[in-house]
Amino acid sequence: MYATMTLPQLKRxxxxxxxxxxxxxxxxxxxLLVGRDGATAWFTSIAMGGHSATHRDWNMVTAAALVALAGSALLTRRPLAGLALLIIASVGVTNGWSAGSQFPPLQFLSADxxxxxxxxxxxxxxxxxAAAMLIGVLVGHVGMVPRTDTTDAQGAVLLAVIAWLIGRSMHQSREHAxxxxxxxxxxxxxxxxxxxxxxxxxxxAHTMGIVALxxxxxxxxxxxxxxxxxxxxGEIETASRETLSGLRRMLGALRQPEDGSDAEPALMEPGPGLxxxxxxxxxxxxxxxxxxxxWSGEQRALPPEIDMSAFRIIxxxxxxxxxxxxxxxxQVSIDCQESELTIEVLDRGHRHPHGRTAGSGFGLVGMRERVDLLHGEFSAGPLPEGGFRVAARLPVPEGVR
Known part of the structure; x- marks a missing residue:
């Protein structure tokens, strides 16, 4: 079964x-800290000279709470509208536009x-x-209070700027990821x-070469x-059937993940080896x-990727x-040593005028790619005395020695 990713509890x-x-x-x-006089009494105690809040303050707090909850509900679908409602609720509950009043920085924490x-x-x-909305409101308030009473207002602006910087950093990190x-x-x-x-x-290519001959x-x-x-x-028929069977297995494996089901994907049969x-x-x-x-050295079991790549190169x-x-x-020479597998293919023929040269053709490119993926060494080229040589050295991991 395919694994289903689940988010951590907090991220849900x-x-x-x-x-x-x-x-x-x-x-x-x-x-809870002040008592039944209400939140506004605590927020505006300095501005009101220590007087207790009236019953109307409770109505204001209740209305602001409803506005804040509405803004929170809209935050995912309409983020700017949700933020605007949160700002309005925070301003309303603090009675912040009164002369000489303060915006408690923590009251704007939800907006931050x-x-x-x-x-x-x-x-x-x-x-x-969004940043202009929140920071603009807070900066505007800084200009409305006496200069000697701007500490809390400036703290609220600082918290908003920090929130924007953290969000910007998270956004850049997500884009980079x-x-x-x-x-x-x-x-x-x-x-x-x-x-x-x-x-x-x-x-x-191999099958078509055999079929042509x-x-x-x-x-x-x-x-x-x-x-x-x-x-x-008969040889043509056998080679053709084997290749057709291999193509069907490969196509079946390629089509398997596209069905969208959770069924266990079909496994391809092991590829050919030495x-x-x-x-x-x-x-x-x-x-x-x-x-x-x-053959030289000790013939032994090799990792599947090395075994198949060695055969494909040959x-x-x-x-x-x-x-x-x-x-x-x-002549094909296979040398199985403890730490590496060496392959060499030699012929004494003459290349066709338009035949492959060292480093050209999809076949040589494919062989080189196979060797590079296994962190080995590959060489191919004509010999001075005539003929052509293909050589590959594939390191064998220590775990299988």
């Missing part, structure tokens, strides 16, 4: 719940949280409007496309040696190019001999 709480909770705590706490959320999650234009994720996804898609291209090339042999002897022609056609080299040699020899396989090198070299034989 919507932003509006946090702003509502913060506003209620900041408003109710003074009420809303500004942080908007800046972190919304486009830059929306974040700038999304960019890195997109780049990683693009690299993964490119790597998978290259892997599929290599598999298709190695699978189809066997078909040519059958055409030449079909009248004089019918039995040999039938054998060549155990298939002798069969590759016999098939190629039957097609007219003798392949001499020489297969592609032999295919190039069949298709591009005027050679009747080639």
């Amino acid at each position: 709480v919507p932003p509006g719940a946090w702003t509502a909770f913060t506003w209620l705590v900041v408003t109710i706490y003074p009420t 949280i809303a500004l942080l959320v908007i800046t972190a999650t919304r486009p830059r234009r929306t974040a700038h409007i 999304e960019q890195l994720g997109a780049q990683a996804a693009a690299r993964a898609v490119t790597a998978e496309r290259l892997r599929i291209a290599r598999e298709l090339h190695d699978m189809v 066997q078909a040519g042999a059958a055409r030449r002897v079909i009248d004089t040696q019918p039995a040999r022609a039938r054998g060549a056609l 155990a298939n080299v002798d069969r590759l040699a016999s098939t190629t020899t039957a097609a007219g190019v003798r392949v001499d396989v020489r 297969q592609e090198a032999v295919t190039n001999v069949v298709r591009h070299a005027d050679a009747t034989a080639c």
Whole structure:
């Protein structure tokens, strides 16, 4: 079954719940601290000379609470409207526009949280409007109070600026993470496309080379040696069926994740490995190019990716001999050492005028990519005395030595 990601408990709480909770705590706490006189008595005790709040203050606090809850509910769908309501509720409950009154910085904490959320999650234009709304109200209040009483108002402005800076930093971090994720996804898609291209090339190119040789042999002897022609056609049929089966497995694996179900994806059968080299040699020899396989070192189990890559390199090198070299034989050397696997394919033929040269062609590119992915070494090129050489060294991890 595919794993389903679940968010941490705190991240599942919507932003509006946090702003509502913060506003209620900041408003109710003074009420519990001061007593039944109400929150406004505590907020405006300095401005009112210590007089207790009237019953009308409770109505104001109740109305402001309803406005704040409405703003919190709108914060996700209409963030600017929600922030505006939170600002109105905070201004109303503090009776802040009275001459000489103060804006308690904590009363605007819910609006600060809303500004942080908007800046972190919304486009830059929306974040700038939200910052201008809240900071503009607070800065305007700084100019309305006596200079000797601006400490709390300036503290409220400072908290709002800090909230905007934190939200901006979170927004930039999220954009950077999304960019890195997109780049990683693009690299993964490119790597998978290259892997599929290599598999298709190695699978189809070898088969088509064998089919071409066997078909040519059958055409030449079909009248004089019918039995040999039938054998060549049988080899063509076998190679074609095996390749078709491999293509079906690959296509089945590619189509599996697209069904959208939670069912366990079908596993591809293990790919060919060095155990298939002798069969590759016999098939190629039957097609007219003798392949001499020489083993050295200890033959042992290798990691699947090394085993399959080694076989594909040998297969592609032999295919190039069949298709591009005027050679009747080639030599495959496989050296299995404790820390590395060395492969060498030699032929003494002459390349066609338009054949592959060192570093050209999809086959050589695919072999080099396979070796690079395994952090090995690869070389391919003509020999001074004639012929062509392909060599690869694949390191073997310590865990399988």
